[in-house]
Amino acid sequence: MTLVRQRRPTYVYPVVYQPIFCLVLQGEKQTMLGDRLVRFARLQSFVVGLDMPAKAQVVKASPREPYVALAVELDLNLINELATAVSQGALEDERALAVQSGETEAPLVDAMRRMFDLRDRHEAQPVLFPLILKEIHYWLLVSEQGSLLRQLAKKDSHAARISKAIAVIKGCYSAALRVDDLADVAGMSVSGFHASFREITGTSPLQFQKQLRLIEARRLIKWERLRVAEAAYHVGYESPTQFSREYSRVFGVSPRKDRTEVPHDLAEPAA
Template sequence: MAETLAQVLMRYTQSRPAVSVIRTVAGEIGILRSDHPKPPTHLFSKPSICIVAQGAKWATFGEGRLVYRAGEALVVGVATPSVGRVVEASPDSPCLVLAIELDLAIMRSLIEEMEVPPMPNDGSERSAFVVDIAGPLTDCAIRVVRLLDTPDALSILFPMLVREICYWLLAGPDGAKLVRISHAEGASQRVIAAVHHVRERFAETVRLEALAAVARMSPSVLHRRFKALTGQTPLQYQKQLRLLEARRLMIADGVSVESAAFGVGYESASQFSREYSRMFGASPKRDTRGDALSAAVRPPAGDPRSAEHGGERRAA
């Protein structure tokens, strides 16, 4: 079945050879085709499933690296900054990835409806993990791609396919991880509330004590569980959000380096430049000369796993 998915993705992308990220008629779907390995790209990954039909990619969330190849998918349960890279691709065998945004509300609804839902365990709380997509998940992915050429049918049937994808993820061997992430109660959900608090106020000074109050945990427990979930400490998470948004402002909106720095919460332009250079490997002034990065920060309805904060590409 993985070969069939690769074939339908190849056919779909062959008529769109000028771009590597395909914009689809549904904002929740993205297709990545890459004919060559690519350098690492900083992303803001939204909850999604990113299915590799051909080739291979890796993604890092903080210090952990996840490799996913043909027949596998990266599942992201909590919106978080990440770094992604295409590592196996060639003109004869391009890397092909289908990314579909997940709805955690659908997950919660399905958990309530399942006669025997998976039980959250005491294992890892990491919000991103790799799953095998053999069988029903691959079948769902093939049907999604085949619907892309019929927008009227896609608008009606796609929500049902997302629901089916969520069901098979929950019914699979990693269902307990998704229950832990998506469930409306419990400690994990309180940590997720803290994650959302940082996202909504990333330009403000966020104190660990105040964040711990949001999660109703001690600062030390929240710090540990926040990093376990996202791969980053609250400060690292906030810093990456700030830098991704500043990059978008400069490249996509033409905002000056100083204005972007102050706009995302930095009090010192020199500190901003140092941290920006450390993260992206180039100074903000060099990045703003020319348009080499404009495609990376343009809001792309179709990029798998994602986009940089502000343009929010999904994960691929």
Template structure:
């Protein structure tokens, strides 16, 4: 497939190289300019960047991200995940992450295909597979990087080709999407995605806990009440939550709160104290301190810098 030598991507096989080049051409053709672009294929987005980016904070939805050109770094809590054309990223649960394009230029832009993962499709594939299609894996982390193989690359290119044949999309896109999900479930670490499809499993309960935290992020978080809601003990909830998300429930809530406050500051030009109060902080001082620790600047200065970098007029 592909490998790195001396910091460069080397295509190890001519057929792989041909597929990789075709994917680059398709993404370039159907994206056209920098940004994230929806496509006529449900759940498929194309991402293009002609220069390295600043760190971008977001709550990443479940998805497969496959880079055709360039390199990206994703941070989950204190963990770093680097991926490029030799690898792909899978996010199997909503997670607060920081992403940064670190290799891109006008001549060789960063090009990425993102396919949102529908948990219902994963459940269907796992539940009707006999024998099981998923290999045992020691890792439970809901985010991982794995190596691209020929079968997955072929399936992804088949899906991308449909962008040139829009009339075929309603019939063929669901089939090709199912094959892609099948391939990543079969691959090493596929267990990290499949675990959420097992009703009553620890992972399924943690997914429910994540949904409850996101729904009520602006309210005080009681670990005892959250544990009871997902039928776990507080100690088991804490252990399993950190095993899957790389952070505690309180750390998860804090990241969601601060990212939401940042959006309020940017989109509504809210006052710092008001933004902090709206996301659940009672102390403006604590809000400002934790905000600066996460984003590098106090709230108002950070919002001003973001507006300037995005070319937005100040109110």
């Protein structure tokens, strides 16, 4: 479990989400996936079921009332294990998005509280933490926000097929990828794959790859202090000029200028 606290609103910052469940205790945040905007505030939560590049922003926070959230990484193996305990009706296909938000049900809030209470009970953690983690995964599976997780547990669902393609993109984001090849990995027609990918993630496969490239390039430039051309080649761009143009379009600043500025937004919380 991770406790996130932010004492002021933030700029929009890039982030690559991993599967995660986040419960907001105070303040408000929003996440942008393609042209979709997802907002969540006090006692609301959001679930990310896939590795996803996105843009995030804490929109309500102050020193007196900071943004506070609890986050738990999701274990998809545990999701698959628990899926057999979920009624078949709940496993019916639904329109599933990669990021879902809404009001948090009481059992989930209670389980998160009990997990947080373990922070100073070191002797109890090895016994109780796995049990509470499993309980959290179960309540997520049967919740309204669990539709994507339920679909991921079905091997032939569109969500499960898209997750295979995302694993390929993430594993070789710097390589040239063809949508036809990704569709083959997913076991879908090209048109069906493209439509399902956009419906679930809010963007196209190639735009998804481009976002991963640019977010990694920004990390290399601002934190690793690579030169612009070096970062461009590292993430798969053959033309530094094209890289600079696309970088500026996404982040609103040129990579050369971004390299000289204080990397405040890269330190913002992911949850």
